[in-house]
Amino acid sequence: MDKDELLEKLRANLSRDTWNNWLTSAEILEINDKKIIMGLRNIFIKETVEKRFGTIIQDTLSNILGKKVSVEFREIPITRESKNSVTGPIIKNRPLKLSEFNPEFTFESFVVGESNRMAYYSALEVSKNPGKFNPLFIYGDVGLGKTHLLHAIANYVLDHSPDMKIKYVTAEDFMNEMMDGIRSSGMDKFREKFRKNVDFLLIDDVQFLIGKNTVQTELFHTFNTLFNSQKQIVICSDRTPEDLSTFHPRLISRFEMGLVTDIQAPDKATKYLIAKKMAEMISFQLNDDVAYYLAEHIDQNLRRLRGAIMNLVLQSQISGKEVDLDFAKKTVDSMIKMNANKMKFHSKEVIDSIKEDSVINAVALELNLDRKEIFSNSRKKDIALARQLIAYIFKTNFKMKTKDIAEKLDKNHSTIIHSIKKIEQSLLMGNEVIKESLNNIYIKLEEEKVSMNI
Numbered sequence: 001m002d003k004d005e006l007l008e009k010l011r012a013n014l015s016r017d018t019w020n021n022w023l024t025s026a027e028i029l030e031i032n033d034k035k036i037i038m039g040l041r042n043i044f045i046k047e048t049v050e051k052r053f054g055t056i057i058q059d060t061l062s063n064i065l066g067k068k069v070s071v072e073f074r075e076i077p078i079t080r081e082s083k084n085s086v087t088g089p090i091i092k093n094r095p096l097k098l099s100e101f102n103p104e105f106t107f108e109s110f111v112v113g114e115s116n117r118m119a120y121y122s123a124l125e126v127s128k129n130p131g132k133f134n135p136l137f138i139y140g141d142v143g144l145g146k147t148h149l150l151h152a153i154a155n156y157v158l159d160h161s162p163d164m165k166i167k168y169v170t171a172e173d174f175m176n177e178m179m180d181g182i183r184s185s186g187m188d189k190f191r192e193k194f195r196k197n198v199d200f201l202l203i204d205d206v207q208f209l210i211g212k213n214t215v216q217t218e219l220f221h222t223f224n225t226l227f228n229s230q231k232q233i234v235i236c237s238d239r240t241p242e243d244l245s246t247f248h249p250r251l252i253s254r255f256e257m258g259l260v261t262d263i264q265a266p267d268k269a270t271k272y273l274i275a276k277k278m279a280e281m282i283s284f285q286l287n288d289d290v291a292y293y294l295a296e297h298i299d300q301n302l303r304r305l306r307g308a309i310m311n312l313v314l315q316s317q318i319s320g321k322e323v324d325l326d327f328a329k330k331t332v333d334s335m336i337k338m339n340a341n342k343m344k345f346h347s348k349e350v351i352d353s354i355k356e357d358s359v360i361n362a363v364a365l366e367l368n369l370d371r372k373e374i375f376s377n378s379r380k381k382d383i384a385l386a387r388q389l390i391a392y393i394f395k396t397n398f399k400m401k402t403k404d405i406a407e408k409l410d411k412n413h414s415t416i417i418h419s420i421k422k423i424e425q426s427l428l429m430g431n432e433v434i435k436e437s438l439n440n441i442y443i444k445l446e447e448e449k450v451s452m453n454i
């Protein structure tokens with residue numbers, strides 16, 4: 001049975017309301033022996049369908065196929081090519097896209113406040129007049145909107161100059177593509193891709209390249225080629241060019257020769273407006289007092305603010321209750337409490353008594369790994385996960401500096417930042433496997449604390 005046929009049969013087996021409300025964007029992405037992968041547009045729909053209809057969809061598909069299958073739900077970003085696009089009539093002669101951009105990250109959906117005004121207007125300016133401020137370098141802490149602005153530039157350019165070839169890469173992708181080039185397709189192809197076939201290059205999380213000298217050299221040459229042909233370059237980083245201290249000085253001076261601008265943490269008023277905007281983006285009416293409450297209680301990382309709104313919407317869908325201030329307080333407080341419970345080890349006395357090595361042992365035990373494997377260079381999934389969990393616990397519970405974690409795990413600063421971010425994101429998205437692993441690790445540490453007689 002092919003994918004469309006299977007989807008059609010599923011539709012016929014579900015109620016019309018369920019289908020029309022939740023599943024019109026559904027696509028079967030993959031069918032294999034034991035598993036079906038279903039794609040749904042946007043994380044909100046994906047999470048709701050998974051929670052509310054996951055079992056019934058799985059049972060129905062199993063019935064149709066006459067064997068037990070599991071179903072995995074994935075978010076498919078809305079792209080202009082999306083087959084079930086609801087964004088309007090199909091436009092012919094679409095611009096050539098070299099990267100996928102999040103269509104929700106636009107200038108219109110970006111709330112401008114004191115903290116991000118400069119970055120916003122600089123980004124808008126380079127979108128309107130590429131080459132005028134070259135390069136544009138935007139820096140700021142985690143979750144303050146840098147990636148949003150990069151995608152906003154791309155979406156603007158695609159809409160206004162469809163012939164322009166615009167490419168977005170994270171520094172990590174740049175490195176991986178370069179490695180692939182070295183291994184297989186050859187550096188010529190890689191260079192052609194980045195130097196000849198690009199009019200506008202957006203590079204995210206450039207700090208990832210700290211300590212990676214060969215990749216920096218390649219980036220330096222890519223930069224020069226594009227710059228000399230008046231192609232616009234925009235770079236984002238979690239720190240200033242100057243603080244990319246181990247970067248080649250020549251690359252730092254390239255970064256500094258255009259416009260350098262920062263994004264600061266938003267004040268409460270801006271956070272309130274961002275909360276309203278985020279809700280609006282998912283067509284959700286967020287009460288003013290709830291938005292104020294979120295602005296007051298969620299920290300500066302706007303990814304957490306988004307996570308809290310998603311959580312409110314989901315909880316309200318599941319419980320059928322309205323999201324008023326009372327509901328928001330309960331939900332957000334329970335989110336915060338849950339975190340606090342998981343983080344029993346915030347007390348300095350307890351932290352001091354647990355050795356960092358115990359954390360490594362507990363993680364190794366939980367993931368069934370040998371301690372030595374954690375310090376190896378292996379990129380195997382569970383070994384990478386072990387390092388991410390350790391980095392997360394060191395940062396959140398032990399309040400260790402990223403630099404010290406990097407040293408302890410023998411990894412570089414950006415890998416550690418990336419690892420912590422990954423676990424934070426998984427927790428925000430309610431990833432049960434990660435939650436359970438973390439809880440088990442905390443329990444192991446708790447037991448150790450008892451056995452140490454604290």
Ligand SMILES: Nc1ncnc2c1ncn2[C@@H]1O[C@H](COP(=O)(O)OP(=O)(O)OP(=O)(O)O)[C@@H](O)[C@H]1O
Pocket residue numbers: 105109110111112116140141142143144145146147148149205238274277278302303306421
């Ligand atoms: N001013 C804003 N208006 C609306 N939404 C915002 C704003 N700033 C950030 N956001 C939203 O907050 C979330 C986090 O932003 P983003 O991913 O761009 O952060 P970042 O600075 O790139 O973080 P990182 O350094 O971790 O990559 C996104 O969902 C983004 O849309």
